[in-house]
Amino acid sequence: MRSCWFITSICISIFVTSISGLPHFFPNVSAIPPSLIPNAIEGAWTSFQNFTGCHPGQKVDGLAKLKRYFQYFGYINNNASTNCTDDFDDALEEAIKTYQLNFNLNVTGELDAPTMEHIVRPRCGVADVINGTSSMNSGKRPESHIHAVAHYSFFPNMPRWPPSRTDLTYAFLPANQIEDSVKVVFARAFVRWSDVIPMTFTETASFSTADIRIGFFSGDHGDGEPFDGVLGTLAHAFSPPSGLLHLDGDENWVVNGSPSTAYAAVDLESVAVHEIGHLLGLGHSSVEEAIMYPTISTGSRRVELASDDIQGIQYLYGSNPNYNGSTAATTQEGDTSGSGSHLAGRHWSQSVLLAVGLGLLMM
Known part of the structure; x- marks a missing residue:
């Protein structure tokens, strides 16, 4: 998110006046109305598939929209408004190359x-490239693609x-x-992090005084980073110590079990764990199995x-202490009970710097 590293607070009234309806929560995939099945192929960026095969030198109707996508995530200078034409120009080519490096593509x-x-x-x-500096693979030496080398990153100045x-x-x-079932999902997501660091997370009823404030919003909700409806951007969070976590209220959030690729549905806990990583100061990772990898497909957990x-x-x-x-060999899970029983006694609870600390030592 372009503004997440310099916004430190937002007036509470913005939260209240930006709500457009209530979030869409479903206990499991079978509870999703059949009418939502067609939405699985009607995501915010589905039309971009029409550009498959495009290459430098072409002019293609609508390509400016894809350029704005790359601007949003930092790959094209946000001030380069003159580049937002339908021409496949040098700026777009360089943006694509950086993107391909970040996501380990040819x-x-x-x-x-x-x-x-x-x-x-x-x-x-949250953006992958900040002020021209990538938080992911494009800024690393070729040998850093070795599995043992860390690809984690932090926000600027490591807040x-x-x-x-x-x-x-x-x-x-x-x-x-x-509802309580949704709160259990977030409690479990916080525990994922507090299991490995000396920090705890406790829910409070006081939204105005909480360190971390979680809200679901639709469209433009006052922070300069509007949501875009079903799929597209799912959520964003701000770097420490702002404590702001925003999720798209228009998504079909699955609370228990894995979503299905037949639906435009997203696993809530997967997104919550990722965004909490941002709240704690982590940027994006190029490791596809990592929680901090920027994308997640529908039907994935x-x-x-x-x-x-x-x-x-x-x-x-x-x-x-x-x-x-121990770590999981894979970060994909097929299902979950949603009971939150494993919480008992365990309420432990992007320019981005590249491969800092242990990652640099291992290069």
Whole structure:
């Protein structure tokens, strides 16, 4: 998100007046109305598939919209308004090459099928490139693609919560009327991080005084980063210590179990764990198995921290003394009970710097 590293607070009235209806939560895939099935092929960026095969030198109707996509995520200078034409110019070619490097694709500078498949995926609204500096693979040396090398990143100047703030509170926007089943999902998402760092997260009823404020919004909600309806950008969060986490209220959020690719539905916990990583100071990672990877496909569930996530967050905060050093071999899960029973006794709880700390030491 372009503004997330310099906005530190937003007036509470903006939250309240920006609500357009209530969020769409479904306990499981079978609870989603059949009328929503067609939406699976009607995401915010589905029309970009029409540009598959385009290459430098062409002029294609609507290509300016794709340029604005690359502007939004930092790949094209946000002030370069003159570049937003339908011409496949040098700026677009360079943006595509950087994108392909970031997502470990063949660097062709063309809109080939694998590149387009990544572009249209639902994703986090936080930018991959900030002030011309990428938080992902494009800024790393070729040998850094070795699996053992970290690809985590931080926000500019490496903001983090002060060492004295080890017990953070969080609250939900009252107007969203969040049910207990949804709160359990967020509690579980916070635990994913507090399991590995010496920090706890406790829900509070006071939205105005909470360290972390969570809200679901539709469209333009006052922070300069409007949501775009079903799929597209799913959520965004601000760097420490702002504590702001915004999710798109128009998404079809699945609370328990894996969503289905037949629906335009998104796993809530997967997105919550990712955005909490931003709240704690992590940028995006090029490791596709990592929680901090920017995209997630419909029908996917990714909730377990990967080694890359753990290395990054422990560089900022150190290790939870109870952490045993184990990590999941994969971050994909097929299902979940949604019971939150494993929370008992465990309420432990982007210019972006590249491969800092342990990652640099291992290069």
